[in-house]
Amino acid sequence: MTNPVFELYGFWRSSATYRVRVALALKGLAAKEIQVNLEDGEQFAPAFLAINPQGTLPALVQPDHPPLTQSMAIMEYLEEQFPLPPLLPAGAHARARVRALAASMASDTHPLIVPRVRKYLTGPGGLDATAWRAWQTTWFTRGLQSMENRLYADAATGAFCHGDHPTMADICLMSVVAVAKVFKIEVADIPTLDRIIARCNDMEPFARAEPALQPGSPREI
The missing domain is CATH 1.20.1050.10 (Glutathione S-transferase Yfyf (Class Pi); Chain A, domain 2)
Known part of the structure; x- marks a missing residue:
C-alpha cells in the first residue's frame, strides 16, 4: 500500500511544526509543507482558519480526511496509523x-x-x-x-x-x-x-x- 502524501501547514521557526516534520521523516512519510507566516498574521487569514479555526500551527492534511491539528495529537495519529518505526516504546x-x-x-x-x-x-x-x-x-x-x-x-x-x-x-x-x-x-x-x-x-x-x-x-x- 502506498503511503499518502500529506500537506503540512507550518512556519519555518515553529517548534510544533518541527515536531511533526521530524515524526513524518522518521516514519518515512512525505509531506508538502505550506508556509503560514506567523509574524505576518497569516494564521488568521480566512483561508487558513477554514483549515484550523484555532489559528495555530501545525495542521496536517491527508487526502480524503479532515485536517488534523495540535502536534502531539498528530504524532499520536501517525504512531497509530504508521506504527513502524515506533515513536513510543513497548509497555x-x-x-x-x-x-x-x-x-x-x-x-x-x-x-x-x-x-x-x-x-x-x-x-x-x-x-x-x-x-x-x-x-x-x-x-x-x-x-x-x-x-x-x-x-x-x-x-x-x-x-x-x-x-x-x-x-x-x-x-x-x-x-x-x-x-x-x-x-x-x-x-x-x-x-x-x-x-x-x-x-x-x-x-x-x-x-x-x-x-x-x-x-x-x-x-x-
Whole structure:
C-alpha cells in the first residue's frame, strides 16, 4: 500500500511544526509543507482558519480526511496509523514515561515562548526587548535543566531520552532546542541532554527539520 502524501501547514521557526516534520521523516512519510507566516498574521487569514479555526500551527492534511491539528495529537495519529518505526516504546509504564518527557517540553516549556505570548507581553504586558529576552532565557533554561534532572540518573535513559531509539520525547526535546538555537540562547549544565542532542543531530530526519533549512527562514540564522 502506498503511503499518502500529506500537506503540512507550518512556519519555518515553529517548534510544533518541527515536531511533526521530524515524526513524518522518521516514519518515512512525505509531506508538502505550506508556509503560514506567523509574524505576518497569516494564521488568521480566512483561508487558513477554514483549515484550523484555532489559528495555530501545525495542521496536517491527508487526502480524503479532515485536517488534523495540535502536534502531539498528530504524532499520536501517525504512531497509530504508521506504527513502524515506533515513536513510543513497548509497555504502558515506558510509554507513559515518554509521554511525560514529551509533555514537559511541548506543554510546559514551549507554550511560554510562542509568538502570541511574545506579542502580548511586549505589547499590553509592557515588556521591553531586554525583559522579553530574560523571559525567554528563563523558561528555556528551566525547561531544559528540568529535563536534564529527570534523565541523568534514570536507568531508562539510554542513547536517547528513552532507550536506544528516538521517541516522541526526543522529538519534543529537539523542537525546543531548535528554537532556542534560533534565538541564540544557550543553556549550561545539561550534559545528558547535550549527548542526546548530538545523537539526534547526526540523524537525517532531525538535521533536515532544522529551522534554518526551511523555506522562509532568514539568512542570518
